[in-house]
Each structure stands twice: as structure tokens, then as C-alpha cells.
Amino acid sequence: MAHATGTVESHVQHHFKSSDQQFSSAKLGMWLFLFTEIMFFGGLFVAYIVYRAWNPELFTLAATQLDTVLGAVNTVVLIGSSLTVALAIRAAQFDKQKQIINYLLITIFLATVFLVIKYFEYTHKFDMGILPGAMYTFEGIDHPKANVFFSIYYMMTGLHGIHVVIGIGLMVWLVLKAMKGAYTSSYYTPVEITGLYWHLVDIIWIFLFPLMYLID
Amino acid sequence: MATASNGNTLKVRYFDIDENPKEHYLNAEKGLKSWLFTVDHKRIGIMYLASIVLFFAVGGLLALVLRTELLTPAENLMNAETYNRVFTVHGAVMVFLFIIPSIPAALGNFLLPIMLGAKDVAFPRLNLASFWIYSIGALFTLVSLAVNPIDTGWTFYTPYSVQTGSAVILMTFGVFIMGFSSILTGMNFIVTIHKLRAPGLTWGRLPLFCWAMYATSVIQVLATPVLAITLALLIMERTLGIGIFDPALGGDPVLYQHFFWFYSHPAVYIMIVPAFGVISELIATFSRKTIFGYWAIAMSSLAIAFIGSLVWGHHMFVSGQSELSTVVFSFLTFFVGIPTGIKIFNWLATMHKGSIDMKTPMLYAVIFLFLFTIGGVTGIMLGAISVNVHLHDTYYVVAHFHYVMMGGTVMAFLGGLHFWWPKMFGKMYSEFWGKISAAIIFVGFNLTFLPQFIMGSQGMPRRYYSYIDQFQTMHQLSTIGSYVLGVGFLIIAVYLVHSLIWGKKAPANPWGSRSLDWMTSSPPAHHNFNYTPVINNGPYDYHKPISEFTLGIAEDHEHGESVEKAKEETKA
Amino acid sequence: MSAHHAIPLKTLLSTTLALVVLTVVTIAVFYLNIPAPFDVVVALFLATFKATLVAMFFMGLYYDEKFNTVVLIFSFLFFFVFIGITLLDTLFRESSISIW
Ligand code: HEM
Ligand SMILES: [Cu+2]
Numbered sequence: 001m002a003h004a005t006g007t008v009e010s011h012v013q014h015h016f017k018s019s020d021q022q023f024s025s026a027k028l029g030m031w032l033f034l035f036t037e038i039m040f041f042g043g044l045f046v047a048y049i050v051y052r053a054w055n056p057e058l059f060t061l062a063a064t065q066l067d068t069v070l071g072a073v074n075t076v077v078l079i080g081s082s083l084t085v086a087l088a089i090r091a092a093q094f095d096k097q098k099q100i101i102n103y104l105l106i107t108i109f110l111a112t113v114f115l116v117i118k119y120f121e122y123t124h125k126f127d128m129g130i131l132p133g134a135m136y137t138f139e140g141i142d143h144p145k146a147n148v149f150f151s152i153y154y155m156m157t158g159l160h161g162i163h164v165v166i167g168i169g170l171m172v173w174l175v176l177k178a179m180k181g182a183y184t185s186s187y188y189t190p191v192e193i194t195g196l197y198w199h200l201v202d203i204i205w206i207f208l209f210p211l212m213y214l215i216d
Numbered sequence: 217m218a219t220a221s222n223g224n225t226l227k228v229r230y231f232d233i234d235e236n237p238k239e240h241y242l243n244a245e246k247g248l249k250s251w252l253f254t255v256d257h258k259r260i261g262i263m264y265l266a267s268i269v270l271f272f273a274v275g276g277l278l279a280l281v282l283r284t285e286l287l288t289p290a291e292n293l294m295n296a297e298t299y300n301r302v303f304t305v306h307g308a309v310m311v312f313l314f315i316i317p318s319i320p321a322a323l324g325n326f327l328l329p330i331m332l333g334a335k336d337v338a339f340p341r342l343n344l345a346s347f348w349i350y351s352i353g354a355l356f357t358l359v360s361l362a363v364n365p366i367d368t369g370w371t372f373y374t375p376y377s378v379q380t381g382s383a384v385i386l387m388t389f390g391v392f393i394m395g396f397s398s399i400l401t402g403m404n405f406i407v408t409i410h411k412l413r414a415p416g417l418t419w420g421r422l423p424l425f426c427w428a429m430y431a432t433s434v435i436q437v438l439a440t441p442v443l444a445i446t447l448a449l450l451i452m453e454r455t456l457g458i459g460i461f462d463p464a465l466g467g468d469p470v471l472y473q474h475f476f477w478f479y480s481h482p483a484v485y486i487m488i489v490p491a492f493g494v495i496s497e498l499i500a501t502f503s504r505k506t507i508f509g510y511w512a513i514a515m516s517s518l519a520i521a522f523i524g525s526l527v528w529g530h531h532m533f534v535s536g537q538s539e540l541s542t543v544v545f546s547f548l549t550f551f552v553g554i555p556t557g558i559k560i561f562n563w564l565a566t567m568h569k570g571s572i573d574m575k576t577p578m579l580y581a582v583i584f585l586f587l588f589t590i591g592g593v594t595g596i597m598l599g600a601i602s603v604n605v606h607l608h609d610t611y612y613v614v615a616h617f618h619y620v621m622m623g624g625t626v627m628a629f630l631g632g633l634h635f636w637w638p639k640m641f642g643k644m645y646s647e648f649w650g651k652i653s654a655a656i657i658f659v660g661f662n663l664t665f666l667p668q669f670i671m672g673s674q675g676m677p678r679r680y681y682s683y684i685d686q687f688q689t690m691h692q693l694s695t696i697g698s699y700v701l702g703v704g705f706l707i708i709a710v711y712l713v714h715s716l717i718w719g720k721k722a723p724a725n726p727w728g729s730r731s732l733d734w735m736t737s738s739p740p741a742h743h744n745f746n747y748t749p750v751i752n753n754g755p756y757d758y759h760k761p762i763s764e765f766t767l768g769i770a771e772d773h774e775h776g777e778s779v780e781k782a783k784e785e786t787k788a
Numbered sequence: 789m790s791a792h793h794a795i796p797l798k799t800l801l802s803t804t805l806a807l808v809v810l811t812v813v814t815i816a817v818f819y820l821n822i823p824a825p826f827d828v829v830v831a832l833f834l835a836t837f838k839a840t841l842v843a844m845f846f847m848g849l850y851y852d853e854k855f856n857t858v859v860l861i862f863s864f865l866f867f868f869v870f871i872g873i874t875l876l877d878t879l880f881r882e883s884s885i886s887i888w
Contacts, residue, residue, distance in 0.1 A: 015334060015412070017748075020792075024853060025338045025339075025410075027852070028406075028410060028411065029342075035863040036440070039867065042442070043445030043870075046475075068815070075811050079804060082842060086795065090794055094794065132456050133459060145466045147466065151458035151460055199843070200847075203842050209814075210814055211831075211835075214831060216821055438862075470877070478870055537877040538883070539880070539883075540876055544876055
């Protein structure tokens with residue numbers, strides 16, 4: 001897929017010498033951005049680990065309030081969406097315009113399923129008085145710091161959820177562009193980069209799932 | 217023939233530099249819009265420069281107000297509460313709005329692509345976005361001032377920052393936003409250095425300023441997200457009461473300090489490492505000598521970036537963190553001194569037997585060496601636990617960080633500003649007034665901050681609007697010093713503005729420097745170079761006379777047109 | 789190695805399968821009730837393995853320029869620095885050291 005030098009394709013910005021240089025720059029930029037994402041979530045993981053090390057019994061107690069089945073379903077849903085986004089990139093690499101759009105639409109669908117499940121989990125907890133922060137009124141967990149566990153839970157899953165929403169937004173934008181035929185085997189950088197982002201969202205959930213739902 | 221970094225052989229042609237460019241980046245396009253929406257890294261750099269100068273003036277005026285309050289122990293201008301707000305705003309403005317973007321975003325943006333022989337940074341639109349994000353963040357902090365100026369200190373420690381009635385959310389949200397600007401700049405620079413070096417510009421030929429920017433960018437990308445999550449959690453703490461940092465709800469305030477300093481200690485290296493880069497350029501250029509220990513200087517920047525992220529707890533020795541971590545942090549802190557010392561000695565070795573030309577920028581470099589060494593050594597002293605317990609939260613700490621931040625970063629910034637002034641604006645400044653004001657600033661600085669070391673070691677605590685009579689002489693010396701400093705900066709402002717309008721036209725390379733930023737006209741062309749330059753010398757090859765010092769032009773398929781033009785113009 | 793590497797379909801599918809299987813294993817291990825702290829160790833080991841699969845084959849690090857992998861490794865390294873040194877405080881608040 002390397003390009004013959006000699007012609008400058010229209011998508012190459014003036015300060016790049018070649019399409020390859022532009023592509024690998026964009027990719028490195030995205031990896032650096034993912035680095036910052038890992039440190040960003042990392043802060044929350046630090047809070048999680050510190051509090052879990054302080055109150056192991058609290059985490060065992062509180063995790064019983066989380067629905068393992070729903071968590072597991074969501075894990076599989078996200079893994080599936082990772083596959084479809086990878087397939088969308090593959091479609092672009094083989095110039096299959098129609099498939100790019102279809103795979104992106106499936107990804108968006110799966111991401112929405114994830115959010116819907118998350119919505120049911122949240123509202124169920126809200127009804128029980130498991131609200132974030134000072135609004136916490138649930139009395140089923142016999143521990144003075146039960147509110148802190150759920151603060152951490154809401155912060156981590158909430159931030160992750162925001163990332164899912166942003167991902168959906170990005171992919172809707174990709175679909176709109178793809179419908180105009182913007183992506184071909186010689187230029188599909190936005191698809192590739194959104195894919196990287198989406199996989200990171202998946203990776204974070206891969207860690208969140210056992211850390212939140214599977215404590216005993 | 218020259219060999220490019222990828223091993224290809226390129227045909228090169230030699231060329232002369234256009235001394236009287238008719239078209240350059242300043243006049244390429246006209247109108248306010250052509251500035252506000254430009255993607256040209258040079259214009260973005262200049263816009264950052266204007267912004268940080270503005271905020272430096274704001275922060276500086278606040279500092280003078282603070283010093284005036286401290287002229288006597290009595291209440292001169294304001295009560296204790298107002299004093300708290302003023303020092304907080306002074307600190308926050310200076311740290312987040314001035315010093316962090318100062319050298320990287322202003323000078324770095326302008327210079328980095330030119331030094332790499334590139335036409336722009338890797339992501340020009342992201343670069344513009346980063347400027348706008350910075351502006352929006354700054355707007356939030358300004359709004360917070362109008363609403364209810366914050367009084368927590370620039371560190372926003374919980375639990376007070378959760379309890380106070382001042383506009384903590386607006387302020388921290390502003391800082392949160394500006395963090396993203398810093399992250400984007402860092403990302404952009406790392407990719408630019410990796411991917412956009414001109415043919416022949418190997419890693420070993422990078423100017424040391426680029427190495428410094430590289431290390432700085434690494435720290436920006438690494439640490440700033442943690443600040444973002446810290447402030448986000450603080451905002452959540454205030455709005456929802458999540459109880460992670462607030463002891464009243466079962467949280468741990470010391471954990472907040474870990475989060476905050478995990479960013480903010482590395483952040484002091486975001487401030488100083490670019491300054492190291494500037495100093496390397498100044499010292500090599502004005503000593504007319506190949507830099508001593510190129511790789512030692514380059515690698516010590518990276519070493520500082522790494523070790524600097526292991527030592528944050530030295531700000532927390534008396535916070536109640538465990539004794540074990542106190543000992544470990546103290547031990548690690550001493551290691552930061554090593555790469556820093558390596559740099560100082562290499563600069564001195566570069567100056568040794570050089571033919572030193574004491575132009576204004578070099579004067580600032582020497583002032584830097586003097587003041588920064590004091591700041592660094594007192595930092596090491598503060599890193600010793602037993603000494604720290606006595607000195608923590610006293611004026612000794614205040615003096616320490618002003619010696620490094622102002623004596624270090626600001627002096628390097630001034631040196632760099634004078635050094636690249638002709639390049640940026642195509643005008644010379646007044647050498648005479650430059651030296652006078654440098655001298656005034658040096659005297660004013662020491663008069664302001666040396667007494668603070670003394671009274672700090674005698675027990676004068678920081679962040680108080682009043683004090684016992686015993687400290688009055690020292691405080692008054694310090695206040696007078698701050699006025700002298702003010703005068704110094706005023707003179708600089710006057711002659712720089714004068715030079716913008718009436719200054720003598722600057723030649724392309726007024727200092728006889730060997731690095732790529734001086735191999736283009738002053739001011740540089742719209743796209744820096746009208747051809748792809750080929751680098752066949754090192755940036756510090758002072759053993760070659762300037763007449764023999766040449767650059768090549770690559771035969772460039774893709775931009776055939778511009779190459780043809782360049783060939784004609786240069787009549788190689 | 790070109791940055792534009794199309795990842796084979798077979799690789800993508802088998803990666804997905806592996807991820808699903810590992811998720812099932814993670815849950816199975818949870819119901820085995822391994823005593824603490826080994827439950828966490830096993831769970832994190834499995835999660836890390838899954839994340840590595842995603843990074844290598846979905847994100848294409850296996851085929852990509854090596855420096856991108858370096859960036860990823862460094863991000864985890866700095867996360868470990870953050871948590872590791874913080875734990876030196878939070879785990880040892882109560883104990884005082886008497887080496888002198
Ligand atoms: C040789 C390297 C350095 C060492 C070993 C060092 C050490 C320290 C220590 C131990 C403290 C804590 C004092 C206390 O609060 O009790 C401190 C405070 C501080 N240092 Fe440094 N430092 C160094 C360089 C720098 C540099 C380069 C900067 C900035 C450009 C800087 C900025 C600060 C600031 C702003 C504070 C005070 C923070 C606050 O509490 O408001 N330091 N330093
Ligand atoms: Cu520090």
C-alpha cells in the first residue's frame with residue numbers, strides 16, 4: 001500500500017512530504033493521546049487501589065450490589081464492537097465503501113447497547129438510594145465508607161461512559177463522511193485513529209469489569 | 217551530495233540567505249482574522265507571546281501589590297482575606313497562564329519547526345486549537361476573578377478548597393481546560409520532532425533547544441492528564457461531595473496532595489527544562505564554541521523528565537504521609553540534582569576558553585547560571601527531611617522557587633526573547649538599554665529574594681499579610697527590590713516596543729549562529745524555507761568559519777515548483 | 789514495515805474469540821472463590837492478557853512501528869510509578885520506621 005512518490009495526493013497537507021509520513025504522524029499523535037488517556041484514567045485507578053487497600057471488606061460488600069451478568073454482557077458487547085471497528089478499517093484498506101459504513105453502524109449499535117445496559121444499571125441503583133457522593137442514602141451496606149466506594153464506581157464508569165458517548169459521536173461523523181466516499185485505501189486516517197480510540201475504551205472496560213464487578 | 221537521515225543520497229545545492237525578504241510571515245496575510253485563525257506556527261507562537269506577556273504583567277502588578285502590603289506589619293492596602301485572594305491569583309496566573317506556556321508555547325512554537333527545517337508542526341490545526349483552548353481556559357479564570365476571587369493558594373488543597381465560598385470551580389475548570397492546551401502542544405512537538413526533521417538532520421544534529429522541548433513535551437503529555445483528573449475530582453467533590461478527598465465525607469486530603477504534586481512537581485520541569493534549552497543555545501552562540509558535552513546535555517533533559525516524576529512527595533514531608541515514603545522521596549529528590557549539575561558544568565565548560573561576547577542575551581544566560589544555581593542548591597537543601605521540617609511553608613521556600621522560576625525560567629525567557637527578537641520581528645533592539653535593564657533586574661531580583669531566604673530561615677511563614685516587627689527590615693528590603701524589578705521590566709517594555717516601530721533592520725543572522733533557525737531570513741518566509749533544506753553541519757559547528765557554513769537544497773520531486781523558484785532566487 | 793498493514797481476517801476473528809473465552813475464564817475464576825489476594829492477581833493477570841491482545845492485534849501494534857509500542861509501555865510504566873509510590877505512603881501510614 002506504499003505510495004509511489006512523484007505525485008502529491010490531495011489529502012496530503014503541504015508540510016508533509018508524503019502520504020505515508022502524514023499517516024504515521026497521525027498515528028503517533030494518536031498513541032500519545034492514548035498515553036494521556038491512560039494517565040487520565042490512571043488517576044481514578046490510583047484512587048480505587050488506595051481505597052481498596054484501605055478497606056478490602058468494603059469492596060467485597062459493595063460489589064455485591066453490582067450485577068455481574070450485566071457487566072459480563074457489556075464486556076462481550078464491547079469486545080464485539082472492537083472487532084467491528086477493526087473490520088471497518090479493513091474495509092477501508094480494501095476500498096469497500098459500503099462495508100466501511102455498515103461496520104461502523106454496527107459498532108455504533110453495539111456502543112448504544114452498552115450505554116442502554118449501563119442506563120438500566122444506574123437507574124436501578126438510583127432507585128435504591130445508591131446515588132453518587134453526598135446524596136447517597138442506601139443502608140444495605142454496613143460500612144461507614146460505602147459512599148466512597150460508589151463515588152469511585154460512578155466516577156470510573158461515568159468517565160468511561162462519557163468516552164463511549166464521544167466514540168459514538170466520532171463514528172457518526174465518520175459514517176457521514178464515508179457516505180460521501182471520503183475514505184479509500186490511500187486515505188483512511190480518521191477511521192484508523194478513531195479505531196485506536198475505540199479499542200482503548202474497550203481496554204479500560206476490560207480492567208474495570210473484574211475490578212468492579214468481580215470482587216469476593 | 218549529502219546523506220539524508222533515511223540513508224538516501226540527495227543532490228544538494230548551496231544557497232545564500234535572502235537578507236531583504238519582501239514577503240515574510242508577518243506580511244504574508246493581513247487583518248485580524250489572518251492572525252486569529254492562522255495555522256502558521258510562527259503566528260501562533262507570536263499570539264502566545266502576546267498572551268503570556270499580558271499575563272506576566274497582570275501577575276507582576278499583583279506581586280507589587282502584595283509587596284506593598286508587606287511594607288509594614290500593619291494593614292496597608294488590604295485585610296487578611298483580600299491578601300489571600302491576591303497571592304492566590306498571583307500564583308495561579310504566574311504558574312498556569314504565564315510560566316507553563318511561556319517558553320514552550322511561545323518560543324517553542326515559533327522556533328521548533330524552523331530548527332527542524334520543517335514547514336510547520338505536524339498538526340497545525342491542532343496547534344491553533346491549543347491556542348484557543350488556552351484562551352478559553354484563561355477566560356474562565358478571569359470570570360472567576362470577577363465572580364469571587366479564589367483564596368486557596370495556587371495548590372487548591374482540600375479540605376479548604378471544598379469549604380471556601382470563593383469561585384474554586386470556575387478557577388479550577390479554567391486550569392483544567394488550559395491543561396488540554398498544554399497536552400496538545402506537547403503531543404504536537406513530539407510528533408514533529410519524530411517525523412518532520414529535514415533531510416540530514418539526525419538526532420545527533422538536533423539543536424539542544426529541540427532536545428529540551430522534547431523532554432518538556434514528554435512531561436506535559438505524561439503529567440498534565442493527572443492534573444486534569446485531580447481538578448475534575450475536586451470539582452466533583454465540591455458539586456457532588458464524592459468524599460474521595462474531603463475528610464468530612466470519609467476522604468483523604470493527603471491523597472489530594474499526591475495527585476496534585478504528581479503533576480505539579482513534574483510541572484516545575486515543564487517550566488525549567490525549556491529554559492535549559494534556551495541557555496544551551498545562548499551559551500554556545502555567544503561563546504563561539506562547539507557545545508561541550510552535547511549528549512550529556514541532551515540526555516540529562518530526559519533524565520530530569522524521568523527522575524522528576526518520582527519525587528513529588530518532597531512537597532508533603534509534613535503533611536502526614538508515612539515516614540517510609542518521606543524517606544524515599546527525600547532520597548530520590550537528591551538524584552534530581554545530578555542531571556541538573558551535569559548541565560551547569562557542561563555550560564561552564566562550553567564557556568571555558570570560548571570567545572565570549574557579552575551581548576544582552578548572553579548577559580541573561582550568565583545571570584541565569586548564577587541565580588538558578590542558588591535556586592537549585594536551596595532545593596536540594598529543602599529536600600533534606602530534617603531541614604525541611606524547619607523550613608517548610610516559610611519564606612525560604614518562597615525564595616527557593618522564585619530563584620528557580622524567576623531567576624531561572626524568566627531570565628532564560630528574557631535571554632531567549634532578546635536572542636530571537638530579530639528573527640521574530642526583523643528588528644534589532646537597543647543593546648545599551650538591554651544591558652542596563654538586565655543589570656537593574658539582576659540587582660532588583662536579589663534585593664527582593666535574598667532577604668526572603670534569611671527571614672525564612674528565621675521562621676517567617678509564607679502566605680501571611682502581617683508579621684512580627686523583627687522581620688520588618690527584611691520585608692522592606694524585599695519590597696524595595698520588587699520596585700526595582702518593576703522598573704527593570706518597564707524599561708524592557710519601552711525599548712522593545714520602540715524597536716518594533718523604529719528599530720534598525722535586523723540581518724538574517726546577527727549573532728553569527730550556526731543553527732538552522734538563523735539560516736532563514738529575518739523575519740522568516742511564510743513557510744520558513746522556500747525549499748527543503750538539507751543539513752550537512754551540526755548546529756554548533758563553530759570551528760568552521762561562517763562563510764564556509766552552508767546548507768543544501770534537496771531536489772524535491774513533490775514540491776518541484778518551489779524548488780525551481782528557490783534555485784532561481786539563490787542563483788546557486 | 790509499512791504502517792498501512794491490513795490485519796488478516798483470521799487474526800481478527802481469533803483474537804475476538806480469545807477475548808470472549810478469556811472473559812468467561814475471568815468469571816469462572818471469580819466463582820471459584822480463590823482466597824485473597826490471589827483472586828485479584830489472577831483477575832488482573834487475565835485482564836492484562838486481554839488488553840495485550842487488543843493492543844497487539846486490534847490496534848495493530850504487532851505490525852506497527854515499534855515506537856508506538858514504546859509509547860504504550862511508557863504510559864503503563866508511569867502509571868505504575870504513580871500508584872507504586874503513592875502506596876508507599878498510604879499502606880504505611882501507621883507503621884513508623886526505626887532504622888536509626
Ligand atoms: C534541583 C532541583 C530542585 C529541588 C531538589 C527542589 C526541591 C524542592 C522542595 C523540597 C520543595 C518543598 C519545600 C517545602 O514546601 O517544604 C520545593 C518547593 C518548590 N519548588 Fe523546588 N526544587 C528544585 C527545582 C525547582 C524548579 C526548577 C522549580 C521551578 C521552576 C521549582 C519550583 C518550586 C515551587 C513552585 C515550590 C513551592 C511549591 C509550593 O508549595 O507552593 N523547584 N522544591
Ligand atoms: Cu518539587
